[in-house]
Amino acid sequence: MTGKILLIAASALALLSCGQKPEKAEGPSPAADSSYQDRLQTQLLDAKPGDVITIPAGTYSFDRSLSLDIDGVTIKGAGMDKTVLSFKGQVAGAEGLLVTANNFTIEDLAIEDTKGDALKINEGENIIIRRVRAEWTGEPKTSNGAYGLYPVRTTNVLIDGCVAIGASDAGIYVGQSKNVIVRNSRAEKNVAGIEIENTYDADVHDNVATGNTGGILVFNMPNLAQPGARTRVFHNKIVDNNHKNFGLPGSAVSSVPAGSGVVVNSNDQVEIFDNDISGNKTANIIVASVYSSGLSREGMTSAFDPYPEGVYIYGNRLSDGGKNPDNLKLQALRVAMFGPTGALPDILWDGYVNPDKLQNGALPDDLKLCVQNDGAEVLDIDAPDDYKNPKIDTAAHACALKKLPPVELPANLLKAG
Amino acid sequence: MRAAKLRIAAIIAAAAALAACSRPAPTPTFHAEGFPEHLSDWGVISVHDGELALSKGVVPYDIATPLFSDYALKLRAVALPEGRKAVYNASEAFDFPVGTIIAKTFFYPEADGTWDGKVTYGADHTVKNGAMSLKGYHLVETRILARRKNGWVGLPYVWNADQTDAVLKRAGEIIPMTMRRPDGREEKFNYLVPNANQCKGCHATTLKTRELRPIGPKARHLNKMSTFVAGKNQLDVWDEKGMLAGYPGADKAPKNADWTDASAPLDARARAYLDANCSHCHSPTGPADTSGLDLRPMAEFGPRTGLCKSPIAAGAGTGGRPFDIVPGEPDRSILLYRMEIDDPGAMMPELGRAVEHEEGVALIRQWIKEMKGSCS
Numbered sequence: 001m002t003g004k005i006l007l008i009a010a011s012a013l014a015l016l017s018c019g020q021k022p023e024k025a026e027g028p029s030p031a032a033d034s035s036y037q038d039r040l041q042t043q044l045l046d047a048k049p050g051d052v053i054t055i056p057a058g059t060y061s062f063d064r065s066l067s068l069d070i071d072g073v074t075i076k077g078a079g080m081d082k083t084v085l086s087f088k089g090q091v092a093g094a095e096g097l098l099v100t101a102n103n104f105t106i107e108d109l110a111i112e113d114t115k116g117d118a119l120k121i122n123e124g125e126n127i128i129i130r131r132v133r134a135e136w137t138g139e140p141k142t143s144n145g146a147y148g149l150y151p152v153r154t155t156n157v158l159i160d161g162c163v164a165i166g167a168s169d170a171g172i173y174v175g176q177s178k179n180v181i182v183r184n185s186r187a188e189k190n191v192a193g194i195e196i197e198n199t200y201d202a203d204v205h206d207n208v209a210t211g212n213t214g215g216i217l218v219f220n221m222p223n224l225a226q227p228g229a230r231t232r233v234f235h236n237k238i239v240d241n242n243h244k245n246f247g248l249p250g251s252a253v254s255s256v257p258a259g260s261g262v263v264v265n266s267n268d269q270v271e272i273f274d275n276d277i278s279g280n281k282t283a284n285i286i287v288a289s290v291y292s293s294g295l296s297r298e299g300m301t302s303a304f305d306p307y308p309e310g311v312y313i314y315g316n317r318l319s320d321g322g323k324n325p326d327n328l329k330l331q332a333l334r335v336a337m338f339g340p341t342g343a344l345p346d347i348l349w350d351g352y353v354n355p356d357k358l359q360n361g362a363l364p365d366d367l368k369l370c371v372q373n374d375g376a377e378v379l380d381i382d383a384p385d386d387y388k389n390p391k392i393d394t395a396a397h398a399c400a401l402k403k404l405p406p407v408e409l410p411a412n413l414l415k416a417g
Numbered sequence: 418m419r420a421a422k423l424r425i426a427a428i429i430a431a432a433a434a435l436a437a438c439s440r441p442a443p444t445p446t447f448h449a450e451g452f453p454e455h456l457s458d459w460g461v462i463s464v465h466d467g468e469l470a471l472s473k474g475v476v477p478y479d480i481a482t483p484l485f486s487d488y489a490l491k492l493r494a495v496a497l498p499e500g501r502k503a504v505y506n507a508s509e510a511f512d513f514p515v516g517t518i519i520a521k522t523f524f525y526p527e528a529d530g531t532w533d534g535k536v537t538y539g540a541d542h543t544v545k546n547g548a549m550s551l552k553g554y555h556l557v558e559t560r561i562l563a564r565r566k567n568g569w570v571g572l573p574y575v576w577n578a579d580q581t582d583a584v585l586k587r588a589g590e591i592i593p594m595t596m597r598r599p600d601g602r603e604e605k606f607n608y609l610v611p612n613a614n615q616c617k618g619c620h621a622t623t624l625k626t627r628e629l630r631p632i633g634p635k636a637r638h639l640n641k642m643s644t645f646v647a648g649k650n651q652l653d654v655w656d657e658k659g660m661l662a663g664y665p666g667a668d669k670a671p672k673n674a675d676w677t678d679a680s681a682p683l684d685a686r687a688r689a690y691l692d693a694n695c696s697h698c699h700s701p702t703g704p705a706d707t708s709g710l711d712l713r714p715m716a717e718f719g720p721r722t723g724l725c726k727s728p729i730a731a732g733a734g735t736g737g738r739p740f741d742i743v744p745g746e747p748d749r750s751i752l753l754y755r756m757e758i759d760d761p762g763a764m765m766p767e768l769g770r771a772v773e774h775e776e777g778v779a780l781i782r783q784w785i786k787e788m789k790g791s792c793s
Binding site for chain 2: 045116176249300
């Protein structure tokens with residue numbers, strides 16, 4: 001039972017909710033405006049490559065998912081506050097809009113209150129999501145859909161100028177993809193603001209993540225077709241992500257403690273630099289293994305590498321973190337090490353390393369957690385040994401790693417639009 | 418003379434009119450392109466005199482453990498082009514020739530013996546000698562899968578109020594109904610007629626190519642005693658009709674258990690159920706490959722089939738439970754929760770189910786309960 005310590009809040013939640021009985025859905029409630037629903041869905045079915053489907057300003061109601069599987073289609077609204085696709089009355093379908101197509105652009109509209117994910121793009125190349133708002137209105141709640149903007153198994157993805165609010169998992173979630181830029185976007189009041197998972201080559205920059213449980217997450221999960229590596233998180237504002245975790249236990253982000261700025265979990269070659277990260281009450285930056293997230297060792301195929309390696313943190317402006325961690329053991333640690341009014345250091349590391357890769361008791365330089373960040377300290381909480389020897393060991397992390405190259409997208413994705 | 422000639426002409430005309438009134442038997446009509454507006458345009462199924470009839474050359478079939486669709490009864494039928502065969506495949510759907518039409522009709526027993534929106538379930542009802550009575554039954558939709566030159570196309574047709582023909586609904590439809598369970602409990606639900614893309618949600622079993630494929634006509638689903646020809650194996654019947662190429666014989670074909678067959682091993686029944694209800698998406702190539710969960714019957718049991726597996730993108734679908742399958746603990750297993758719930762954002766399958774399949778849930782519950790092991 002080692003290794004489930006950092007995120008003990010998760011197990012507390014799990015205790016509360018074990019044996020939860022499924023709730024029954026409401027009875028039939030047909031959509032307010034089903035004529036537009038049929039018309040738009042038929043347009044999506046009949047679209048030809050190159051078509052631009054425009055949706056004028058207005059609020060449109062849908063009682064079931066929309067879907068598109070024609071390559072080369074653009075869906076364009078009149079603005080993320082003007083064209084609103086509302087799924088408040090949804091009775092069927094696991095997302096608002098499901099896209100299984102290449103060369104897809106969606107821009108200038110909002111998708112609200114879907115039962116499941118707002119926008120899911122499952123397998124596709126050259127995807128632009130621009131100035132789209134995905135939101136669950138009202139106070140954030142567990143029954144909200146999982147993901148706001150959700151490209152998965154995609155290649156060449158630009159998410160630009162978007163807004164995601166209220167997701168019970170991640171507001172902006174890019175999974176199992178390659179070549180991704182998430183920029184100029186705002187994630188607020190989600191469990192995870194922006195999450196990059198099992199993805200190769202992602203740049204996450206010039207975003208604002210605030211009021212989430214965790215601001216920006218870079219995760220690797222087991223049993224998937226590809227692991228991930230090479231994410232750069234830079235020039236973002238990651239501030240006051242202290243929302244109570246409202247994800248259901250068992251979900252991937254439910255183990256994230258409230259007050260997490262940036263979390264790297266089991267991912268490799270992650271660069272975190274030039275960000276403003278402040279006011280995240282558990283820690284401004286957390287580097288951990290899935291062993292700290294309550295995953296079962298029986299539930300991982302042997303191919304999975306659970307260790308975060310080659311993480312490089314430098315040149316960030318870190319402040320005001322770690323003052324009130326959302327985790328009993330971390331709270332005890334804070335008081336014991338730093339006094340009742342003290343704060344945990346800016347960077348928490350759970351201390352898991354791959355024993356097979358140690359050379360003379362230490363990781364080779366390229367696999368280390370390296371920190372070059374004025375005054376920022378690293379606390380090794382010693383999760384593998386049940387918190388017995390937590391220590392600030394900033395010197396051990398005073399290394400430098402080779403910087404990653406910028407993500408390059410095809411030129412047509414980056415054209416102003 | 419002239420008058421007599423006219424009279425004769427009139428008689429001939431009248432005879433011709435009479436002949437036109439008596440309905441000619443429809444024959445399967447393959448449409449190589451376009452979206453025929455009516456089911457009758459395909460000529461595979463017709464309704465007259467209170468009976469649903471399969472046209473000549475249309476072969477009914479059923480499968481050992483079917484997909485659950487809100488307790489709808491299903492009549493499956495296939496029409497191959499004259500003289501052509503489907504190529505047998507041991508693991509995938511048979512490769513049907515261009516020109517093949519597959520029709521799957523969804524219908525319910527009426528709870529009150531007449532159509533008032535209330536349906537029920539219970540005994541099977543299907544065609545005998547190519548026809549079945551519709552008395553006490555309500556036709557909901559017929560889905561056509563047609564094998565065109567560029568691949569399969571899926572078209573949903575919704576039966577009209579008069580139950581005489583079905584009309585194309587490419588954008589799908591929600592049909593509110595009430596389910597009366599055999600013990601009298603009633604529950605309102607929204608029956609979903611999928612839109613043409615949602616057909617692909619299940620039938621594009623390889624998302625990379627997004628090609629539609631039939632799901633039911635696989636060897637392991639068809640390898641059972643025929644419901645329509647007494648005393649014969651269904652695959653043998655297909656073979657005898659000249660429908661199969663490369664058929665190795667029933668004993669060499671894989672075979673799924675009938676999930677209701679209490680004499681079959683529990684594991685085989687459960688895996689057959691998960692195959693029929695989940696594996697079209699939950700395979701290494703399907704739309705749910707994103708989850709890393711593989712529920713095909715040939716997948717070796719372990720983390721990839723859900724053992725102690727953490728979900729990837731389940732969101733509220735976890736129900737607060739830790740792992741997909743916790744051996745011995747069905748009420749801590751996410752897999753079972755997602756079968757029990759009927760919230761569209763959390764339930765599985767994502768489409769085509771609005772009420773709980775209580776009997777299927779009971780089977781999977783028992784399977785997990787009897788499973789040995791634990792998740793550390």
